[in-house]
Each structure stands twice: as C-alpha cells, then as structure tokens.
Amino acid sequence: MAIVVPFGSQPEPSIERLVSLVSADMERVNAMILSRTGSDVLMIPEVANHLISSGGKRLRPMLTLATAALTGYSGTGHIKLAASVEFMHTATLLHDDVVDESELRRGKATARMVWGNEASVLVGDFLLGQAFKMMVEVESLRCLGILSAAAAVIAEGEVMQLAAAKKLDTTEDAYLAVIRGKTAELFAAACEVGPVLASRSAAEQAACRSFGMNLGIAFQLVDDGLDYGGSRAALGKNVGDDFREGKITLPVILAFRRGNGDEREFWRRALEAGETSDKELDHAAELLVKHRALEDTIERARHYGAIAKDALALFPHSEAKQALLQVVDFCVARAH
C-alpha cells in the first residue's frame, strides 16, 4: 500500500540546486558585473547599480552557467557571456520602465523615478554597449551571432507589445509571439551559448535553446497571471500594473473571449478606454475567476514547462540537468 503524502508536505519548489551548482562561477559573474558598470561618469554606476543590486534572482546568467556545466564546458568564456546576458536584461528593464511609465520594480522606486527617463534610456544604452564589448572579448562569432540576434528580437517583441496594447482583439497566437520575443528569446540565447562554447553537437545546442525558449514562455505566462493573482510583496511591483497600462495578456485574452456581451463591454471600457480604478480591477479579478482564466494561463505555462523538460531528455543524468529541471518546476510553482 502506497503512503499518501499530503500535498502540503512536499518540498516547496525552489532554484536552490541551480544556485548551488553555479555558486562559484556566479561569484565571478557578479565581480564582472560590478567592474563593467564602472565609469568615470558617476551617474552610470549609480543608476546601473540601483537596479542591478535590487535583489533580482539573476536567473538568466545562471542559466548560461548551468548549460555550460551541463555540456562540459571547461573554459572561462561563459563568465563574460553570463554577465552580458544580465546586462542585456538590465538594459531592457531600464527601457521598459520608461516605456511603461513604471514607478516600482522589485519593490523599489524605478531608476526613472529617481534619476529621470533620460538617465534610464542612456544608462540602458551604456549597459548594452558594455554587454557587446564583453561578448566580443569572448571571441566566439557564433555566440555573438546568437546574442546580437536576440537583442533585435527582444526589441521587436517589445514593439509588438506596444502595437498590441489596448487591443482586445489580440489573439492568443499574437500574444505568444510577443512573449517569445520580449522574454523567451533571451532565455533561449542564454541557454544556447553554453553548448556552443563547449562545441557540442547541433542537436545539443538546439536542445538547450529549446529548453530556454519554452522555459521563458512558461516564466512569462506565470508572470502575467501573477499580475492579477499575486501579492505586491511577491511581485515587487503593484498588482494590476498590466491592467492599468492596458496590456493585453493571456488571462485577459481568455476572459474576454469567454465572456458575454456585457463582460466584453467591461473589458473594452477598462483596457481600451482606460477605466481602471480599483473598482474595475476588482471586477476584472472576478471575471478572471468566473472564466478560470488564471488557472488556464498556468495550465498553458505547465504545457511549455513540460516541453522545456523534454528538451533536456537527450542529456544523461547529471547534477546540472537536475538543477535545470528544478528551475522549470520553480517557475510554474511561483503561481501558487
């Protein structure tokens, strides 16, 4: 007879295996990040470190380090590439906060609230330049190609999101194209450069890329769910920010399509015409519950998480592989 373990006593999914796997390398990445934000122009390290030291998980550079470990890379290029990936991410966040007019990020005032939009735009540009300098130093044209292509695709995804804003006729496919670009592409690139540095087979490079891409999609789906279902403490930003900005995310797409005429009218008034007070946010949350829109958003995330895990099937058992698989569970479980 099997012993029934109540759900509550299962270990909470975490990324601790990943953190411990890459901890030595991550110290070198952090030192690299610190040294490359330095500039005689004092405003640059000030603005950059405000965000960089704000307690982000540094998930993306850890993925680069872990896929390098998974594929047996023994050089040092992964350190600079991991730092580049984090700089690209940080530059995107600085620009995003300007684009979204955000006031809060990771529980702190955004850089643009402290130093202004100008500084956020320009320091983002500086970090992007520094990222490319570090990549060039690694001297791998393949890795340069992967990461520079990612930079263009990320911006493309962001513009796509801007064009889709306040448009409730956005399809689930169009939404997926946005999050593939703005989020998943950098996860994919971060995971692909590891096996490329290690000169592994095209199949293994593609497997790591696929792992990153699908993990990134799952990650963003959960993030978009949390914007309606999370707490400010867990989010590090205000619940309902997407709602107030008129962002069309999957929970909304599902509730809108499944809703009746009155409900669709409500969504139009809220997201297209901008009636987004707390009263409307409460009503939006009710409609999401009524149509199981958050559950199904997480269900979709679970689907992409499963693809990510299967992508790694061709690698034999290893601590690096287990750590990467655990990251998928963690990203999906953030939803609870």
Added chain:
Amino acid sequence: MAIVVPFGSQPEPSIERLVSLVSADMERVNAMILSRTGSDVLMIPEVANHLISSGGKRLRPMLTLATAALTGYSGTGHIKLAASVEFMHTATLLHDDVVDESELRRGKATARMVWGNEASVLVGDFLLGQAFKMMVEVESLRCLGILSAAAAVIAEGEVMQLAAAKKLDTTEDAYLAVIRGKTAELFAAACEVGPVLASRSAAEQAACRSFGMNLGIAFQLVDDGLDYGGSRAALGKNVGDDFREGKITLPVILAFRRGNGDEREFWRRALEAGETSDKELDHAAELLVKHRALEDTIERARHYGAIAKDALALFPHSEAKQALLQVVDFCVARAH
C-alpha cells in the same frame, strides 16, 4: 605677380568629391539599410524610415566607405559596417530626441512626436540590435571590438552631457570630453574600421581613427555654434534649442567665462533657472557677439580640422584622400 582671388568667388566647400567617390558603394549601403529596417512588426520600418529617409547626409557611413577606399580594401565587409554605423547613429538620434524632448529633427516632426517616446526608445533598441547583427556577419572581431566599444563610449558621453546640463561651471575640457564621446567616437570608429578590414598597418589604422576623431570634434563644435548662429532652414531644427534645454556648449562656456558679474547672473538665470524666452535668447546672442564666442568656437573647430587633415599626411595622394580632406573644409565652412 599673384592674382588676387576675392574670397566670394572661391568654390563653396561641399562634400561632392566624397559623394561621387562612394556613390556605387553607397547604393549598396542604402539597399542594406532598407532591407535591415524590415520587420513583420510594421511599426518598426515606419518609425525607422521616418528618420532614416529624412534626408540626413549619411556622412558617417560615407566615411567608412571612403577610408576603405583610401586603404585599398577590396572585399564587401565595408558595406555592412557602413550600414551598421548609420544604424548606430540613427538609434542614438531616436534616443536623443526622447532625452532632449525635441520636437523637430531635420526639419520634420521627431518620431517621438508622431509615435510617442515608447516607440522611439524601442525602435532605437531594434536598430542597435540589427547593427550588431550586421557587424557579426562581417566576421571581423577587431571591427566588432571597435564598434562595440564605441557604442558604450557614445552612451557615456550622453550621460556626461546630461550630468553637465544646466551647470555653468562646466569647463572647456569637460565639454570636450562630452563631444568626444557623444559625437567624435562614432566618427573615429567609422573611419578606423576601413583600414582594419584592409589589414593595413597599425600606423594607418591610428591615422584614420585620428582623422575621424578630430573631424568629429570639429563637426560638433560647428554644430554647437550653429545652434545660436544658424537659421532654422540650415539647421533642420529650431535655433536656440540647446539654449532652451540648458545645454552647456562651448559658445556659452566662453561667453560665461569672459563675462562680467551681471552677464554671468544672466546666464545662470537663463540656463540654470530656465528663463529662456525669445527675449533671453536675443540677449544671449548679443553676449556671444560681444565676447566673440561664436568666432572662437569656429576657431577651435578649425584647429581640430587641421589635426584631422594632418592625420592623413602619411597617405599618398589619391582621390579618396582628396575627398576626405574636402569633408573637413565642408564641416568647418558650414559655420558661414
């Protein structure tokens, strides 16, 4: 007995020799630019081409083509590098207009006035990503190093300018550091990659870089003079934009330092406290005349132009060399 030629009958300096030298290559660069602004995200080519097709001289990519010709490069890499240089420049302009809240550029409404700050920031990021993709395709790590370093230095110069804004105690040296970064560095990089592609000696690479750097400084000095002394038609922007934004440029630095107590008080009220109506702009222009601040700004430009010309002295006579020397005269003569 020498014939005295009156100044007025001398041919007006132009860049026609440069234009005709690189015209065949430039057609390929223009086709490359057009194809690389393409995207399924329609807003991207729209925003990018608004600025790219607005009649800029494309001086920077022409410099890349001309220095490649000067140093006998016979491959095709200079086409993509020239297009990359123009994309880097365009990305900078899109971001600058957001930072400066500019309404007019090359005589047209700025992209941010038509599509908003968000689109300007993101399409700038897209063009920067596309620039790096093209550079990587050329497969020269040296050229990648030069251009990625330039990207970081340009942003550094812009942040420096932001930090110096409205600060009348800015020294001429600090001002020079700003324009070296924000303008001259890209001229230098644009000129350096030609001889690098052609695998010429370090001395020739350094000569081309020095030519570009000093030409860029002269170019920006004249630009800063024109902001007070030019016409709206010649500038493609409003006269006095720098004044209204509180930008501390060399004409102001000279007039402030040479001025008496009352005059310094005026500059403080105008540029630090923001009293910049047309009346103040007229008075500023009077003070610039009184202290010969515009003449001496152009005199400084002439000095850097002379250094640029001497930098090319080690190259034998050629049509490419003559075309590059003429560019210096053109840049300085724009002041008249």
